[in-house]
Amino acid sequence: MTYPHSLIDLAFLVSDSKDKTLEVLNESLKAIQESPDPDMPFGEIEIFEKDFGQAVGQGFSDRHGFEAQGPRRKNMAKARNWLTAVSLKPHHSWVYWRDVDVETIPPTIIEDLMSHDKDVIVPNVWRPLPDWLGNQQPYDLNSWQESDGGLQLAESLDEDAVIVEGYPAFATWRPHLAYLRDPYGDPRTELQLDGIGGVSILAKASVFRKGAHFPAFSFEKHAETEGLGKMCRKMGLEVVGLPHYVIWHIYEPSDDDLRHMEWMAQEEVRKEKEGEIREIYDKNFKAGFEFIGDAWENDKKRILKNSDPFKLERPVFVDWSE
16 A cells, blocks of 8 residues: 555454464564565554354355345444444544455555545445456445335334345345446546445544444444444435445355356366367277278279270260160
8 A cells, every 4th residue: 555554553353263364464464564665564553353253154155145144244343343442543533444355456545535535435346257257247235325215125124124235135226336337437436325335445533433333233224334324324424435446356256156167177177088089089080091091092093094985995875866
């Protein structure tokens, strides 16, 4: 990032982890802070460990499955609120949230988002795909404008229900920030939003000091980041998205993608073996006609020579009268 690292304090929350996340994080931060490049080290760095009883698996299909969304997002909201409470200092002016699984992002993103001077602002989030899946795809469908369909749906649900955008079970017909992208559009174009995704959020620190937070309950039938967007709008704060300013999320294959990849690998092996067998057949077929071909060439010359009527000893007459 091009924003002065010395002016950036970092806070990490490691929770419900069973792998080497904490070890790898410490090693990576140590290398950054001890870098010989004077522009590389950040300001204060804090790493927090706290479990929130995350019962949802961490595979793509587990995390993005429809049934897991309500409980998962409420749990994520608790984690975000806890991290905000322990890490936000009086001297902080902005709070930037970024997921760890972002693949490509403009190095000037902090300055770019700050320059809009909005209370809450998010970029558009897409993800790359394999060629057989279409090359690229809108990723974050949690940034949207409210619709009549969404309001009607909310009124029809139970008090504790949580609408999760981007799933066919909840047809809201909302305009999504992700689908409004124009690759040639002005990256500074703003769109007022009601719900926001959590991949990359820049907010003024005053937003949280005023009491806004990530609802860990059903707030207007939404939770976590989408609930934060709703809450900020309720408080009269500005919430905007940039449809033509894009960052790229990593590609995580779903279970269906993995099955298709396995089928593609099997097809490749099958076609390779089929090609080898065809090559053997072609070779044997050609070899079987090599001797016959030579003999036929000699026989053909003799047959044609003996069949030429102009080379016979007596002429051949044909009676065409009948």
